[in-house]
Amino acid sequence: MTGGGVAYVILGALRAGPKSGYEIKQLVDKATRLFWAASYGQIYPELRRLRDEGLIAPVDGENGARRRVRYELTDGGRKALVDWLKTPAGSYELRDELLLKLFFADALEPADALALVRSFRAHRQSVLDRLRQIDAVPARAQAPFSAIVLEYGLELYEWATDWADRLEARLQEEATQEGVRG
Amino acid sequence: MTGGGVAYVILGALRAGPKSGYEIKQLVDKATRLFWAASYGQIYPELRRLRDEGLIAPVDGENGARRRVRYELTDGGRKALVDWLKTPAGSYELRDELLLKLFFADALEPADALALVRSFRAHRQSVLDRLRQIDAVPARAQAPFSAIVLEYGLELYEWATDWADRLEARLQEEATQEGVRG
DNA sequence: CTTTACATGTAAAAAGTTACATGATTTT
DNA sequence: AAAATCATGTAACTTTTTACATGTAAAG
DSSP, X not given: OOSTTHHHHHXXXXXXXXXXXXXXXXXXXXXXXXXXXXXXXXXXXXXXXXXHHTSEEEEOSOOOSSOOXXXXXXXXXXXXHHHHHHOOOOOEEEEEHHHHHHHTGGGSOHHHHHXXXXXXXXXXXXXXXXXXXXXXXXXXXXXXXXXXXXXXXXXXXXXXXXXXXXXXXXXXXXXXXXXXXX | OOSTTHHHXXXXXXXXXXXXXXXXXXXXXXXXXXXXXXXXXXXXXXXXXXXXXXXXXXXXSOOOSSOOOEEEEOHHHHHHHHHHXXXXXXXXXXXXXXXXXXXXXXXSXXXXXXXXXXXXXXXXXXXXXXXXXXXXXXXXXXXXXXHHHHHHHHHHHHHHHHHHHHXXXXXXXXXXXXXXXX
């Protein structure tokens, strides 16, 4: 199966019932965006590829008043999904520009480095705020593991916000020490 | 400045003194790989682009016995680095295939889902092990913020390993409860 | 009737990976 | 003498983003 990871995002999204490209995009933006994003430019071509491969099939009938194509998993598609889920490997890529900046922050004067730490904290806090707005109750009933991943996110960004707080306090303390000495 | 984030990885790597493409790649693989990776296919063309833009310049003289080109920051390059560091924004992308699998794990039978959680834990643990092998002492002296980012990584992957342990325990408990009931 | 949300797609550009090519030097 | 490491680069390919094009239906 080609097409990178988008294929699995789609197969996974369809595990709970038929969805259109638009609905898959909504799910991605609401739920998986933080650890796996996908754009329309990936989703629609990939839907076609998966259909051509026989892993998904358009559902005909009730698609509502709007023009819309919903796809469902075929037997082959469900097998492909489960096979992938059972493979205990996985790529892991992180591109965290704020962490990269922090890594190089010796190039800044202390006041600017402190400002950077504050924006790092603000970023983690903003992610946390977004996650807190998600209602876990419906997820817990229909898809327990999506609620588990939400909990992971909540704990993670709570920790990260706290870490940034501690770093900020440490840097401020160092700054006042310097002030006393110098 | 074009060329995506690689440009800043290079400028940042050169903040502490001249380096060759090969040395930059080594630094990336040793230190920033976890939150920002870069391949030779990005580094060498980008070095040329940055040189053409006047942000870096080849250092002549002592390059050792081997053929090798080391670059250093120009004044413009140092300014570009500091300007970037002072910009309080930053892209943030995460592609965590194991987390994506966990999100869809309802599609698995409980035993397979448990196995997935275990491989998730094993991955976090392996990252933690790698981080623990890094000696923070030299970093702390020369580049305090790189030691700070290492501490971030250590705490983060300790937390994540622990989280996975707790989830594993919870799932096992649920499984035995089911066993008693059913 | 106008705006917002729904809905599907494409084309071009940018970014990134991978595999390959080449050769020097150092270590075993 | 062979193997490993140092060192620089390119070409082809894959992946991803971005911007655009197009139109329908619901809501205010």
